[in-house]
Every structure is written in C-alpha cells, then in structure tokens.
Amino acid sequence: MNTTRREMLLAMGAGVLALPHVARAQTGAHVVVVGGGFGGATAARYLRGADPGLRITLIEPQQRFVTCPFSNLYLGGLRDWDSNTHGYDGLRAAGIEVIHARAEDVDAAARSVTLSDGTRLGWDRLGLSPGIDFRWGELAGYDEAAAELAPHAWKAGPQTQLLRAQLEAMEDGGTFVMVVPEGAFRCPPGPYERASMVAHYFKTHKPRSKILILDSQDKFSKQPLFQQGWQAHYGEMIEWVGQSDDGLVVEVDASAREAVTAFGTRHKAGVLNVIPPQKAGMIAERAGVTDQTGWVPVVAERFESTLVPGIHVLGDATIAAPMPKSGFCANAQAKVAAAAIAADLAGREPPPASFANTCYSLIAPGWGISVAGVYRALDGKVVEVEGAGGVSPLDAGPEFRRAEADYGAGWYASICADIWGAA
Ligand code: FAD
Numbered sequence: 001m002n003t004t005r006r007e008m009l010l011a012m013g014a015g016v017l018a019l020p021h022v023a024r025a026q027t028g029a030h031v032v033v034v035g036g037g038f039g040g041a042t043a044a045r046y047l048r049g050a051d052p053g054l055r056i057t058l059i060e061p062q063q064r065f066v067t068c069p070f071s072n073l074y075l076g077g078l079r080d081w082d083s084n085t086h087g088y089d090g091l092r093a094a095g096i097e098v099i100h101a102r103a104e105d106v107d108a109a110a111r112s113v114t115l116s117d118g119t120r121l122g123w124d125r126l127g128l129s130p131g132i133d134f135r136w137g138e139l140a141g142y143d144e145a146a147a148e149l150a151p152h153a154w155k156a157g158p159q160t161q162l163l164r165a166q167l168e169a170m171e172d173g174g175t176f177v178m179v180v181p182e183g184a185f186r187c188p189p190g191p192y193e194r195a196s197m198v199a200h201y202f203k204t205h206k207p208r209s210k211i212l213i214l215d216s217q218d219k220f221s222k223q224p225l226f227q228q229g230w231q232a233h234y235g236e237m238i239e240w241v242g243q244s245d246d247g248l249v250v251e252v253d254a255s256a257r258e259a260v261t262a263f264g265t266r267h268k269a270g271v272l273n274v275i276p277p278q279k280a281g282m283i284a285e286r287a288g289v290t291d292q293t294g295w296v297p298v299v300a301e302r303f304e305s306t307l308v309p310g311i312h313v314l315g316d317a318t319i320a321a322p323m324p325k326s327g328f329c330a331n332a333q334a335k336v337a338a339a340a341i342a343a344d345l346a347g348r349e350p351p352p353a354s355f356a357n358t359c360y361s362l363i364a365p366g367w368g369i370s371v372a373g374v375y376r377a378l379d380g381k382v383v384e385v386e387g388a389g390g391v392s393p394l395d396a397g398p399e400f401r402r403a404e405a406d407y408g409a410g411w412y413a414s415i416c417a418d419i420w421g422a423a
Contacts, residue, residue: 028053028277029345032113034103034283036060036088037313038067039129039330041419044096045339047127050342057097057121059113063087065420066156068187069327070412073362075153075164076197077204084156090421103130106287108308116157125341126159128289128296129314129330130281131155132186135294138277139181139252146254150272151191154186166271167198172206174270179249179259180215181277184295186316186325188221189371191275193361196226199234200364210237212267213251214259218242221324222371224394229363229401249274280317287311295319302340303333312337322384323375328357331415336377353377357389360408367398368405 028051033044036058064085073079088098098190102116106126114120134152136143142150167176176198180191182327195211202209212265219242220226230238241247251260257272279285279294289296289305296313297306298357305311314337315330323329332355355375362368374388392404 007090012252020322028055030055030122031056031127031341032057032059032123033127033129034113035129035315036061036062036065036098037089037129037279037315037330038132038327038415038419039131039334040127041065041088041091042334043127043129043312043314044091045094045419045421046051046335046338047342048094048096050338051346052095054342054345055097056095057099058088058091059099059101059103059121060088060117061100061102061116062157063100065170066160067327067412067416068154068190069154069415071153071156071160072190072194072197074160075167075194075372076200076362078197078200078210078362078365081161086416086420088420093421094252103283104286106283106289106311108311111310124310124345126287126311127314127334127337127341128281128284128287128311128317128333130283131316132278132325133281135277135279136203139274140250141252141254142274142276146252146332147274147276149254150252150257150269150274152275153273154190154275154278156414163271163273167201170209170270173208174206175210175212175268176202176271176273177212177214177257177269179252179258179266179272179274180213180217180247181275182248183277184321184325185275185278187359188324189226189359189361191215192220192222192226193363194273195238195240196233196361196363199230199237201232202237203234209237209270212269213238213240213247214267215240215247216249218244222369222391225369225392226361226363227367228271228394229367233364233367239320278316280313282301284313289313291319293319299380300382301336301380302344302350303337304340306380312341320382323355323371323382324359324373326357327415328359329355330412331419332342332356355382358411360404360411362405362408363401366405367401368408369401370402370404370407 151163248262316325343350358372374385
C-alpha cells in the first residue's frame with residue numbers, strides 16, 4: 001500500500017495521523033510539479049484531466065518557456081525566436097496554479113518543497129521534471145564563465161541567442177567547432193541537427209566556412225541518414241571526427257576558442273560550441289532521488305522514484321533507457337505518471353504503461369529524417385517493443401524527406417498545443 005492511501009485510512013480510522021505542519025489543501029489531494037518544460041507542464045495538464053478534484057501547483061521560474069526542439073532551426077535562420085516560446089496562460093486557464101519561482105529544496109519526510117521566495121508548500125505527491133544540469137568543470141576549462149565565451153546552447157534561452165550572435169559575427173571562412181560530450185546527454189540526434197542547421201546558415205551566408213564536430217562517440221543517432229544528407233546538401237562543409245580518430249575533447253580554452261583532444265591536437269574555432277557533460281537537474285539531487293550516476297532511477301510503470309516513494313520524476317532527469325532523453329519521451333512519461341498518480345490517489349490500479357517516441361531532425365529546408373520507438377514497462381524497467389520502431393529509409397527520395405520535414409513541423413505544433421495550449 002502506498003503512503004497516501006495508508007495515511008487516508010489511518011486518518012479515517014483512528015484519527016491519530018500527525019500531518020506535517022505545512023499547509024495542505026482542504027479539498028482533494030495536492031500535487032506539486034516542479035519544472036514547466038516538456039515533462040512537468042504535461043504532467044500538470046494531464047493530472048487536471050485525470051482528476052478535476054486535485055489541487056495542482058506547477059513551479060517554474062521562467063515566465064515563458066523556450067523549447068530546445070526547433071532551437072537548431074532558430075540557429076539556422078529557419079524559425080524566429082517567438083515561435084519557439086510558450087507561456088503558461090493555457091495551463092492557468094485549465095485550473096492549474098502556476099508559481100514563477102525556483103524550487104530550492106525538498107523535504108521528502110515532511111512532504112514539502114521550499115521555493116526561492118521562501119514559500120513552503122506541502123504535497124501529497126510531488127512531480128519533478130527539472131531537465132538537466134551541467135557537470136561544470138568535468139571537461140577541463142569549461143565552467144559557467146567559459147560558457148559565456150564558448151556557448152553550449154543546450155538549454156534554450158540566452159545561450160541560444162549568444163550562439164546565434166556569434167555565428168552572425170563570425171567571418172566567412174571561419175570554422176564552427178562543436179564538442180559532443182561523453183555520457184548520457186539530452187537529445188542524441190541534437191548535435192547533428194545543429195551541425196546541419198549551421199551548415200544551412202553558412203551555405204546561404206558564409207559559404208567558405210567549415211564545420212568540425214569533435215565527438216566522444218564512435219557512432220551517433222541516425223548517422224547514415226545525416227551523413228547522406230550532409231553530402232547531398234553541403235558537400236564537404238561538415239567534418240565529423242569520432243572518438244577513435246581523435247575526436248575526444250579533454251580540455252577547452254574558451255578565451256582562445258580552442259578545443260584540445262585526448263591526443264593533444266588543438267583545434268582553433270571561429271565559433272566554439274561546447275556541449276558539456278550532464279546530470280539530472282539540481283532539485284532531483286536535493287530531493288534525494290538521484291543515484292551515483294547523477295541521474296534518477298524510476299519504476300517504469302509509474303515513473304516514480306525507486307529511492308523516495310511519492311516522488312515521480314520525468315523526462316531527461318531519469319534513467320529510462322532505451323528511451324532517449326527527448327521532449328517526446330518526457331511528454332509520454334508524464335502522461336503515464338499523471339495517470340498513475342490520479343489512480344493511486346483514488347485507490348485504483350493505474351492503467352498499463354506504454355510510451356512512444358519519434359525524434360525528427362531537419363537536415364536542410366524540406367529535408368527531414370526521423371527515428372521512432374515504442375516502449376512499455378516490464379518489471380519496473382522500460383523495454384522496447386521489438387519491431388515497432390525504426391528509422392527513415394536510407395533510399396527514400398526527396399518527396400519522402402519533404403514529408404518528414406512537414407511531419408516534424410506538425411509534431412512541434414501539436415506537442416506544444418498539447419502541453420502549453422495557447423502560445
Ligand atoms: P525541460 O523541458 O528542460 O524542462 C525543465 C524545466 O524545469 C525548465 O523549464 C526549468 O526552468 C525547470 N526547472 C529546473 N529546475 C527547477 C527548479 N529547481 N525549480 C523549478 N523549475 C525548475 N526533443 C524532442 O523530442 N524533439 C526534438 O526535436 C528535440 N530537439 C532538441 C534540440 C536541442 C538542441 C536540444 C538541446 C534538445 C532537444 N530535444 C528534443 C530534447 C528536449 O529538449 C528535452 O528532452 C526535453 O526538454 C526534456 O523535458 P524535461 O521536462 O525533462 O526538461
């Protein structure tokens with residue numbers, strides 16, 4: 001039996017339950033969700049749909065959320081900034097209380113969360129979808145100050161605008177150098193879509209420029225499709241160097257805009273884009289739900305922490321492989337968690353958990369590719385449904401690629417409407 005049901009029965013029976021001294025809802029249970037991005041905002045909205053009697057509070061510091069999906073298209077000049085930003089009026093209109101603050105601490109025993117403005121909120125269930133934080137300093141020379149010179153742009157916002165400004169300021173004939181990190185990172189195809197979009201910008205504005213991808217991996221997501229598309233659209237402009245060919249970067253000198261590899265090669269960049277090693281967002285660590293990897297183990301049937309019952313964690317912060325760290329997955333996981341929380345609070349069995357993911361990448365205008373997967377929960381783990389996913393065919397023609405580019409745009413519009421509603 002979970003703690004909430006146990007609490008309810010105790011309260012009804014003996015009336016001896018000592019509730020924590022923090023404020024609680026008078027009617028219905030209170031679910032607090034931290035993080036108003038892909039996972040958190042979805043969870044808040046679908047909790048509302050699952051149980052209109054719940055009190056739902058969403059904690060998110062930003063007034064408007066800027067999506068990482070399609071931020072590469074902004075870099076390539078194919079999207080404007082506003083079209084990638086979303087406000088919270090739609091969630092408020094759905095009856096969700098949205099507080100623009102940062103969650104600073106979680107007291108799992110007292111079931112409370114403390115916000116940056118000092119407010120302490122009690123919860124019956126807590127949702128955490130804080131996304132990623134960076135392991136500053138793990139890559140020698142790369143810390144927060146260095147990111148102002150060599151932007152990561154791996155959380156969409158001012159960093160994305162800084163990277164775009166640097167690309168605009170770079171002289172024609174310069175080299176855009178991208179560093180791809182070791183370990184799990186958000187959006188496995190993201191670096192290669194970024195290289196494609198920067199190539200599109202160079203092709204149309206700075207055709208003598210080059211792109212060098214220094215990769216800690218020896219293979220990457222949708223590799224044959226990306227490399228085919230690069231050759232077709234950009235010729236020799238993009239060079240990819242895998243780990244075995246001296247692609248592993250071990251040090252960065254941000255002020256000199258240089259990346260140094262494991263074999264000691266120094267690469268001088270016109271624009272240096274360093275994607276740093278990552279871990280779960282800080283609040284997950286404070287809540288005690290991360291393990292030694294820095295990520296959050298969860299029970300796949302409910303996306304509930306294996307370490308602290310009552311806390312459901314979603315999205316990039318979780319260990320959910322073989323699901324990738326994508327917005328699509330965060331959205332799917334949040335729906336599973338919302339259904340499980342609502343069922344549990346109502347004393348019902350949650351429905352079976354199933355998940356899907358499609359990651360679209362744009363290589364050039366009208367030239368899209370995708371990878372899809374279908375997953376389910378089995379004995380606490382996420383497992384892939386064999387034969388249900390796949391990647392775009394390598395031998396498809398331009399019409400197929402155009403259709404996938406259109407599907408990608410359609411996906412973005414529909415998932416943003418699903419999550420934030422009105423822009
Ligand atoms: P986020 O969406 O990042 O949301 C986390 C939220 O939590 C943020 O709003 C943050 O402000 C808030 N937060 C953090 N800490 C706190 C705190 N202490 N208190 C309160 N709030 C807090 N995915 C796709 O599916 N398709 C794509 O095409 C795609 N393209 C991408 C391109 C790039 C360049 C990148 C970097 C990523 C891309 N992704 C894509 C991945 C996608 O952005 C992430 O997987 C997704 O955002 C994860 O959702 P999340 O809820 O875990 O985190």
